[in-house]
């Protein structure tokens with residue numbers, strides 16, 4: 001049975017990022033109804049970033065899965081053996097959220113050899129990176145996964161990208177000091193693009209299940 005792990009690095013349970021991830025999961029199921037889909041909401045897991053314990057680099061005991069024991073340990077073990085990995089995050093200050101970044105430190109540091117600087121995961125697998133943001137294709141600082149995308153691409157495989165631009169950040173713009181945004185323009189963008197974004201997420205899930 002295929003196992004897909006979806007890591008949700010956003011704080012909001014039913015907003016843009018979570019909805020795209022949900023649709024992606026439906027895409028997986030549309031191809032393989034028996035696929036096991038594990039969704040991990042990082043904001044519900046108690047962990048910090050890499051603790052620099054160096055246990056993964058110990059002579060004779062080096063490991064390409066994080067050795068530090070905390071609430072992330074079972075998640076990292078599942079990712080190591082998964083058949084597909086989805087990483088979703090809203091963009092905060094031009095990067096993935098701090099939670100996602102902290103997760104990626106645990107995931108990637110054990111892959112990295114300080115002997116020859118190679119990056120090796122226990123298993124290669126298809127990966128989808130999902131990002132949502134206020135930015136538009138014209139005003140978007142790209143490369144939001146930063147150096148981590150290089151690690152992921154090298155150790156797991158070149159990822160597919162799903163990017164939802166110019167998302168609606170709140171249900172009603174009237175209620176907030178958000179004068180830099182026009183609710184009308186936001187809704188017009190949503191009407192023109194959101195269904196397509198959901199479809200792209202669904203298709204990415206389908207492609208992942210087909211591999």
Ligand SMILES: Cc1cc2nc3c(=O)[nH]c(=O)nc-3n(C[C@H](O)[C@H](O)[C@H](O)COP(=O)(O)O)c2cc1C
Pocket residue numbers: 010011012015016017018090091092093094095132133134135136167168169
């Ligand atoms: C703390 C914070 C920082 C943000 N920084 C950016 C940013 O740098 N660039 C951007 O395009 N959007 C930024 N946004 C907007 C979110 O990325 C966007 O609303 C996203 O779709 C929210 O995802 P969610 O609906 O799943 O929570 C920021 C939002 C918050 C709360």
